[in-house]
Amino acid sequence: MEKRDIELVRALQNEEIFLTERPFHEAASLLGWTVKEVLERVRALKEEGVIRRFGAALTPRNAGFKSNSMIAWDVVDTRAEEAGSLMSEHPRVSHCYIRPRFEGFPFNIYTMVHGSSPVDLARIIDELSVLAVSSSYRALHSLKEFKKSSPVYYPKALEPENA
Amino acid sequence: MHASIDGLDALILNRIQGDFPVSEDPYGDIGSALGVSGEEVLLRVKSLVERGVVRKVGPFFDARKMKYVSTLCALEVPEEKLEEVAAMISAYPQVTHNYLRAGSPNLWFTLIAESREAVARIISEIEKKGGVKPVRDLPAKKMFKVKVDLKVGE
Numbered sequence: 001m002e003k004r005d006i007e008l009v010r011a012l013q014n015e016e017i018f019l020t021e022r023p024f025h026e027a028a029s030l031l032g033w034t035v036k037e038v039l040e041r042v043r044a045l046k047e048e049g050v051i052r053r054f055g056a057a058l059t060p061r062n063a064g065f066k067s068n069s070m071i072a073w074d075v076v077d078t079r080a081e082e083a084g085s086l087m088s089e090h091p092r093v094s095h096c097y098i099r100p101r102f103e104g105f106p107f108n109i110y111t112m113v114h115g116s117s118p119v120d121l122a123r124i125i126d127e128l129s130v131l132a133v134s135s136s137y138r139a140l141h142s143l144k145e146f147k148k149s150s151p152v153y154y155p156k157a158l159e160p161e162n163a
Numbered sequence: 164m165h166a167s168i169d170g171l172d173a174l175i176l177n178r179i180q181g182d183f184p185v186s187e188d189p190y191g192d193i194g195s196a197l198g199v200s201g202e203e204v205l206l207r208v209k210s211l212v213e214r215g216v217v218r219k220v221g222p223f224f225d226a227r228k229m230k231y232v233s234t235l236c237a238l239e240v241p242e243e244k245l246e247e248v249a250a251m252i253s254a255y256p257q258v259t260h261n262y263l264r265a266g267s268p269n270l271w272f273t274l275i276a277e278s279r280e281a282v283a284r285i286i287s288e289i290e291k292k293g294g295v296k297p298v299r300d301l302p303a304k305k306m307f308k309v310k311v312d313l314k315v316g317e
Contacts, residue, residue, distance in 0.1 A: 001229060009224065018220040019209055021201070023189060035187060042185050042222075050228045054183040055220070056176065056208070062215045063176070063315050064168065070264065070271075081305065088307035091314060096307040099235060102299050105268075110235070114313055140271065144263035147253040150219060151275045153229055155256070 005050075006154050007031055008041055013152065060094075065114040067121035071128070072107035074136040084109050086131040092124045107138055167214060171199065173316030175207050176217070180313070183220065226275055232282050233275040234302040237268040238295050245270070248293040257285060268299065 001009070008031065011017075017026035024042070028035040045051045060068050075083045080098050087109070088096035095112040111128065115121030129135050168176070174197055184192040190208075191201030211217040226233045240248045245263065252272055253261045261272040276282045282300070290296045 051222045052225045056179045057219045097303040098305040099301040140264040142262045146249040147261040
């Protein structure tokens with residue numbers, strides 16, 4: 001990644017700027033760029049997929065989703081891509097990955113699933129089971145959260161432009 | 164629906180989850196689309212953050228496109244060592260999520276680092292320091308793009 005983009009990524013990770021009236025003006029002033037330059041480069045990074053999305057992340061539990069779980073599925077390898085693609089389109093699935101199986105753990109597709117209640121969660125799991133064509137899964141309910149944070153890319157203080 | 168989220172909150176949430184405007188006046192743009200002022204939208208978003216409904220507003224980067232390597236790890240930790248090992252793992256800045264989960268393995272964490280070598284080095288350090296082996300390294304073979312985020316208020 002080019003030096004200017006790294007500086008932009010660092011500036012955009014100051015999350016507090018997105019709770020001000022003019023977030024991209026704030027980013028521009030951190031960087032010593034014009035707001036036009038910031039907007040153009042942010043749009044380009046979105047286009048390139050470096051920025052997957054721009055938006056808000058919810059804490060599901062506080063947004064009315066009281067029953068959340070990571071569900072790991074055992075899906076025949078030859079069907080895994082298709083099953084993952086179908087499950088990822090379910091509106092209550094927020095993450096969906098194919099991962100390696102391991103000894104004692106035959107599950108290869110991981111989904112994060114969000115329900116409003118235990119009954120709702122069970123209904124969603126049933127629907128996913130149909131999409132996956134598999135009734136072999138494990139609900140990896142979280143029992144305790146030790147850490148939850150956003151990754152920090154290129155961790156380094158912003159250097160003043162004219163230092 | 165969550166009691167403290169009203170109709171306008173839900174509209175704003177559903178609008179900004181997937182697509183925060185990249186523009187000179189994003190809050191004004193959201194407001195125009197919803198028939199309220201930009202000031203009102205910003206006040207609502209700030210309140211949603213304060214109430215813990217919104218965890219973050221901003222960019223979500225694709226780690227791979229930035230040449231970072233991420234993985235999910237799982238290990239079995241005996242109950243008497245759980246707090247100690249979990250704290251040791253959480254102390255790595257490269258560890259972003261760390262949960263005790265039902266079943267075996269019971270401890271699951273995500274790791275993101277600058278290279279495959281860095282990931283492997285951290286995993287082997289954790290195995291040594293914690294006396295816990297094996298730590299399963301489960302990098303995504305495929306990540307599916309989810310279409311929409313959680314619709315609030317349905």
